[in-house]
Amino acid sequence: MAIERAFRVSKRPLTAAEVHELAVKEMPTLGVRTVFRRLSEWVREGRVVRVDYPGQPPLYEIVAGQHHPHFICRDCQRVYDLDMEVADVPVINPPPGFLIDGQETIFYGVCPACLTATSAPATGT
Ligand SMILES: [Zn+2]
Incomplete structure (x- = not known):
């Protein structure tokens, strides 16, 4: 299915609009x-999981x-999947009244695309 392939090709979490943009190339009638x-x-x-x-x-x-x-790039705000292992999920004691059913590891920084853009020569003083 075109939608599924959109995910596989891009290898990162996508917005619904991005999914559509990619999938419609393969299936022009897709709304x-x-x-x-x-x-x-x-x-x-x-x-599929929805991440907010x-x-x-x-x-x-x-x-x-x-x-x-x-990974979230501070420059372009794009979210990437990092293909690496994370150590164990931290052991936590939720405060009373909280039911925790998920956990996310998010790293922040600058993505390779933005990094090469900003470290381009002739921008320094
Ligand atoms: Zn970036």
Whole structure:
């Protein structure tokens, strides 16, 4: 399916609009609404997770076998999947009244694209 391939090709969490943009190349008749509907179906089925980060539109990601950390670029705000292992999930004691059912590891920094853009020669003083 075109939507699924969009995720596989881009290898990072995508907004519904980005999914549509990629999938429509393969399937020109595909509508944005269909993408939305399919994504929420998959979220309910557990095939896709929806991740919400502050200041970001909702992102969708195909559930892969392994948990991997995310990276947010401070320059372009893009969210990446980092293909690396994270040490164990921290052991926590939730405050009373909190039910915790998920955990995310997020790293911040500058992505390779922005890094090469800013470290280009002739910008220094
Ligand atoms: Zn960047």
